[in-house]
Structures are given as C-alpha cells and as structure tokens.
Amino acid sequence: MSKTGVLIIGGGIAGIQAALDVADQGVKAYLVERTPSVGGHMAMLDKTFPTLDCSACILTPKMVDVGRHPKVELLTYSEVREAKSNESGFEVKILKKPRYIDVSRCTGCGVCARYCPIEVVDDFNAGIGFRKAIYVPFPQAVPLKYTIDENHCIKCELCKRVCESIGAEAVNLDQEPEEVSLNVGAIIVATGYKPFDAQRKKAYGYGKYPNVLTALELERLLSAAGPTAGHILRRSDGSIPKRIAFVQCVGSRDLHHGYPYCSRVCCMYAIKDSILLKEHVQGVDVTIFYMDVRTYGKGFEELYQRAEKEFGVHFKRGRVARIYETPENHNLIVRAEDTETGEILEEEFDMVVLSVGLAPPDEITELSKILDVPLDEYGYIKEADIKTDIISTKVQGIFVAGTALSPKDVPDSVSEASAAAMKAVTFLRRRK
Numbered sequence: 001m002s003k004t005g006v007l008i009i010g011g012g013i014a015g016i017q018a019a020l021d022v023a024d025q026g027v028k029a030y031l032v033e034r035t036p037s038v039g040g041h042m043a044m045l046d047k048t049f050p051t052l053d054c055s056a057c058i059l060t061p062k063m064v065d066v067g068r069h070p071k072v073e074l075l076t077y078s079e080v081r082e083a084k085s086n087e088s089g090f091e092v093k094i095l096k097k098p099r100y101i102d103v104s105r106c107t108g109c110g111v112c113a114r115y116c117p118i119e120v121v122d123d124f125n126a127g128i129g130f131r132k133a134i135y136v137p138f139p140q141a142v143p144l145k146y147t148i149d150e151n152h153c154i155k156c157e158l159c160k161r162v163c164e165s166i167g168a169e170a171v172n173l174d175q176e177p178e179e180v181s182l183n184v185g186a187i188i189v190a191t192g193y194k195p196f197d198a199q200r201k202k203a204y205g206y207g208k209y210p211n212v213l214t215a216l217e218l219e220r221l222l223s224a225a226g227p228t229a230g231h232i233l234r235r236s237d238g239s240i241p242k243r244i245a246f247v248q249c250v251g252s253r254d255l256h257h258g259y260p261y262c263s264r265v266c267c268m269y270a271i272k273d274s275i276l277l278k279e280h281v282q283g284v285d286v287t288i289f290y291m292d293v294r295t296y297g298k299g300f301e302e303l304y305q306r307a308e309k310e311f312g313v314h315f316k317r318g319r320v321a322r323i324y325e326t327p328e329n330h331n332l333i334v335r336a337e338d339t340e341t342g343e344i345l346e347e348e349f350d351m352v353v354l355s356v357g358l359a360p361p362d363e364i365t366e367l368s369k370i371l372d373v374p375l376d377e378y379g380y381i382k383e384a385d386i387k388t389d390i391i392s393t394k395v396q397g398i399f400v401a402g403t404a405l406s407p408k409d410v411p412d413s414v415s416e417a418s419a420a421a422m423k424a425v426t427f428l429r430r431r432k
C-alpha cells in the first residue's frame, strides 16, 4: 500500500507517457489498462502524420520502458471498481480479470495459440481477420503474456496440455478474478476514445457494402504486420482497388447523426493515408471529399501541399450525401454536393474510406461515477477551466490527459500527459 503513488487509468500513449513522467520523478506509478496490453489506438496505426514515421517505432520503445521501469507497476486486464477520497488521497479497488494464465510462468512462446481450435474476429485488426481464443493482441504486446478469451474458449484444454508438454505449465483454467487495493495520492484519467460508429450514418452503407471501410480498418490494411501484410485488397473480391475515395467528417461536425465538434485528426490522417495509398498501390487514383481541410499543426499544411502537388491526390470540396453500390461488381457511387458551385457530383470508386471521428468510450460514464468526476456535454471528462486549466478536473487530485478530455492527435496527447504527470506529482508533494 502506498500513499504517495499516482494511479493512471488507461494505457494508451497518453497513459504510458504520464506513467513514465511520474516514475522518472521518483514517484510510484500504477498504470491500469483494461485490455491485455498497453498501447491503445496508436498500436493500431501504420504511420503517423506529419512525418510518416512508423507508429510502432515510436510507441514500442515507450511500451517497453513502461513495462520495465522500476517505479511503474502495470496492472493490465484490470479495471477500477471503487475509489474513495480521504485526507491522504484515494483508496482504490482494482479488479484484475482472470487471464487463465499464470503470467509468472508464461514465456509468450505462442505454441498454445497454434493448437487452439477456436478462431475469433480480431479486434486489434479492426475486425479484419481472426485470432485464437488464447491470444496476445499483437506481437509487441506489453506484457507479452497470453490471455484466454473466456467468451469464446470451449475449455477443450488443448492449450493446457501443449503448454505442459513444453514444461511451462502456465495455463490455469480455474483462475479467479483478483481484487487489488491501493492507496494513492493522485489519479490521472487517460482512458482515450472510441472511433465513431460508422453504422450510425446509414446513407454511407458501412456494414452493408463490403468495400466501404473505416479509416482504422485501412490503417490495419496498410500495416505490413496487418491481416493482408500491407496489401490493399477489396473485401468483396480480393482485387486491388484503383479508385479510392475518402469521405471526411463522418460523425464529426454533424448535428444529426454524430457530434457537432471537429475531431481534429481526420483531415490529417486522410492526407497521410492518401500518400501511403499512393506508395502502396501503383497508379491508384485518390479523391478526398471534404468540408474544409484543417491543417492546424506544425508541418501539417506542408504535408497537405505535398499530397496534392507531389502525389496528385484530388481534393473535392463537397458534403457526401449518399453512397450507392452497383451490385454486379460491388463498386460504389459517391453522390455529393459541391459546396463551392452547388453542383451535384456523382463519381464511381472501387473502395470508399470513411474518415470516422473520435467519440468518448462507453465505459467513461461508469468511471466518472466511480471517481465522482463530471463529464462534459458530449461525454468527455470535464476540465476545471477550458481556458486556463484543461488538465485538472473539478475533483482535487484527479487530472486528465489525451483523448479522454477531447479529440486530439498523438503529439498533443503526449504533451498533456507530461503536464498531468507534473501536476499530479506537485499536488502529491504539496499534500504531503
């Protein structure tokens, strides 16, 4: 039990950075992540704007650091169930869900997964492809320990037998949930976002037309470690698309079917992905249908100019009203109004990518009740003051960072995380 530690909830890039910065100041950091590995959405991205650096090359070293730091305790596959405020801080109860694996014995060799007969739709690959019922979410997972998905496991014990045969004896199908109690001085909420559910925009046919995909699915197709080893293939027939459209602001700046705010990252990731598509598919024609192109950050406008001038990406100012499919070949007709001329445009494409916005994750409502921290009108954590103090919340000792606060990119999430770590440690020292 520690009264001087900081609890960080959410192990995406913001939570990882906050934990590292707290720990580097000599203060104990407890990092709670509800999935089996830290990494969050950044682990799913292929490259990052504006430099087009490989996302894993930036994220993996930080994941490894946070996993090894002597002042960081990782609590993965765990959730905060209770938090009570007292004079010295917060008494917190955390539920460690059963992995059905003894992590001290699992070597991460993966032999068990080869023998497991059950295939499950792979969330990490945005639902494209399959994983086994015993799995690691992705090869660079931290910790690199397997987990049995209890919703799909049929308890055939094949994994247990094969694990015993190699002498590891790590599978324990009778493992129970465990409760961990902590007493911490401050809390940082870094629970991130969920991508906007594209099925809510019925006019775009996502989930109905196989060649309409979300930008997160495209990230996984672009990744050399993804389900198609970096090949861009149509879901309908496995062919290589030659005409690809992006539809911007899906779920963002939309009062009827989404959120009124701008999600800030979609213009830039569409520009990034359009360049990557040009590099992946020889001769591909890429068109981005946009309302305005928002390139507000350092190096962003330059990348936009390169996409248009150097790579020949077409930018069309138009709000897409509808997408139709031509059933015989599963091509897609995009119907949009050119907002400059008022003209109605109709163009045929082989694939359409929906630039989905960012939304607050569903679980945030429960967590806000547990922590007694208010949410804003959209469901993000409410800041103490939108002009001068976005890192503090209304509750003393509870801070927020990254997309748990509002939509934003990786550089801004990381900066807020460092600010939250600094505020949390300062708060803790003052309280002491």
Ligand SMILES: Cc1cc2nc3c(=O)[nH]c(=O)nc-3n(C[C@H](O)[C@H](O)[C@H](O)COP(=O)(O)OP(=O)(O)OC[C@H]3O[C@@H](n4cnc5c(N)ncnc54)[C@H](O)[C@@H]3O)c2cc1C
Pocket (backbone or CB within 6 Å): 009, 010, 011, 012, 013, 014, 015, 032, 033, 034, 035, 038, 039, 040, 041, 042, 045, 047, 048, 049, 050, 078, 079, 080, 190, 191, 192, 193, 194, 195, 215, 216, 219, 265, 269, 272, 356, 361, 363, 367, 401, 402, 403, 404, 408, 409, 410, 411, 413
């Ligand atoms: C298609 C797409 C492409 C993008 N491309 C780029 C890009 O090129 N460059 C860029 O800068 N940004 C990009 N972004 C934005 C980027 O994904 C975010 O800025 C970044 O991931 C935010 O990090 P985060 O830590 O705030 O949230 P997340 O990555 O969402 O991490 C939050 C973590 O918290 C965990 N969590 C949630 N609730 C709980 C709970 N109750 N208890 C414990 N754990 C919890 C989650 O499991 C997750 O691991 C892109 C976004 C999308 C959708």
Ligand code: SF4
Pocket (backbone or CB within 6 Å): 101, 105, 106, 107, 108, 109, 110, 111, 112, 113, 146, 162, 163, 168, 169, 170, 171
């Ligand atoms: S559970 Fe056993 S077989 Fe599976 S990765 Fe761990 S050590 Fe290897």
Ligand code: SF4
Pocket (backbone or CB within 6 Å): 115, 116, 117, 118, 133, 134, 148, 149, 152, 153, 154, 155, 156, 157, 158, 159, 160
């Ligand atoms: S017991 Fe479950 S996880 Fe293990 S091999 Fe059988 S189905 Fe797979």
